[in-house]
Amino acid sequence: MANDIFERPDLQPPSRTRLYRDKANGKVMGVCAGIADYAGFDVTLVRVCMVAAHFLTGGGTIPFYFVAGLIMPRKPAEFDYAAPEERQFWQSVRQSPSRTARDIRSRLREIDRRLADVESYVTTENRSLAREIEQLR
Template sequence: MSYQPPSRTRFYRDKRNGKFMGICAGIADYAGFDVTLVRITMIAAIFLSSGSILPVYFIAGMVAPDRPRELDATNADEKEFWQSVRRSPARTARDIRLRLKDIDRRLGDVESYVTTENRTLAREIEQLR
């Protein structure tokens, strides 16, 4: 059996940041919402559904895997990037493509500047000899 690295686009229970089973903290991390907002929404859902959502919560708590520690060492930009991937993979891919095109264009400009003969500079160097 080969080692499968943890997926950044999968839902995990976040027990380290959670209060009870880590489901709300996992939803907040997965969707990019504030965990307090998710907890308030969960409490409202419990009251509005007369508690019928509680079995779903407990089943999710038993079925969802714990968040791997390898995913904890991310900075805010990286965390925001992976949340945008989960929200809209196609849009994120398009944004990455546009960034790479811009980098390629800028590299082309630098290459053009470096490889183009600068006649004024060449003339000044020749005058110095």
């Protein structure tokens, strides 16, 4: 399957920032579930909006729904979320990639700072720490 991507240049590799049909969580074709997953909304809210749009347009949204269901690619199985935090992370990436990158940089700086504090504590001459280490031996 991976070779198909190289043989056919019109195919793009799967991306977590792309809009997919979510057939696993969908009712009819997975379009509303895919839109909800992509936008970070509750799927019930998207379905209610779709029904409201159906009544407001006199049924004009039905063809668009089925066309979207035929055009949108199916969500790859490897993109299923293992935890709610993972879902929130990828939704924030889709909404604002630059803000997400800043948040990650900030977290890494904080981790680096804390690691430097631990390193300086361990490497400085600390008699109480040396005593504790000797007691553990």
